[in-house]
Amino acid sequence: MYSVGMSTPERLISATRDLLWERGYVGTSPRAIQQLAGAGQGSMYHHFRGKPELALAAIRRTADEMRGTAGRVLDGPGTAYERIAAYLLRERDVMKGCPVGRLTMDPEVMADGTLRAPVDETLGWLRDRLTEIVREGTAGGGLRPGLDPSGTAAAVVATVQGGYVIARATGSPAAFDAAVGGLLALLAPDDDRAPEA
Incomplete structure (x- = not known):
């Protein structure tokens, strides 16, 4: 879904934006973000402290x-x-x-x-x-x-x-x-x- 050239943080932010739009904050789980972004849990938490920080970036x-x-x-x-x-x-x-x-x-x-x-x-x-x-x-x-x-x-x-x-x-x-x-x-x-x- 996202450009191959996008960095992992960019994919995570883009995925979070899409999910916030579709599901709202509660419905945007870290697992759903990781799946949509094609990023693992370790990668997500390497770049962001958690869902609130990622949501704020989005x-x-x-x-x-x-x-x-x-x-x-x-x-x-x-x-x-x-x-x-x-x-x-x-x-x-x-x-x-x-x-x-x-x-x-x-x-x-x-x-x-x-x-x-x-x-x-x-x-x-x-x-x-x-x-x-x-x-x-x-x-x-x-x-x-x-x-x-x-x-x-x-x-x-x-x-x-x-x-x-x-x-x-x-x-x-x-x-x-x-x-x-x-x-x-x-x-x-x-x-x-x-x-x-």
Whole structure:
């Protein structure tokens, strides 16, 4: 499953990421990690002190990947509205949900401050970055005037995370798409809105 050129620690981290995604923390046993990674018990414990340390490495990797993906879109070209729209409309596997957001549903991860920290930091980073973009867009044009930057940023994050949940509950990505479309209509400056019938 993993590249032949991957080091043992990389295979262990990748396996843990996949298992956390599919099974959650409790369902991710050291044995399952070792089997998926093609690594022995001695090899696992040579590189990591145990499951918590390996899970933390996997969560950090997932969080870093999410920041990189979101950052490339949010820091890209275009107006504030265009960059937020690009973030909301980017290609994603809606039915699988957000790999970082899903960790908030895992009671063991949320109960452990060390495991929870990368999740909280990443969602905080996303809200902060969106707040800056909304502030820029309301000051210089490109977004509907009068928007509260931090409240709007929180709404963008909540729309994405909530959209994943509703899509999974209904078994259709249409719910996610509807939420994103509704939010974009609310954010658009008045001159970009469709005229009312």
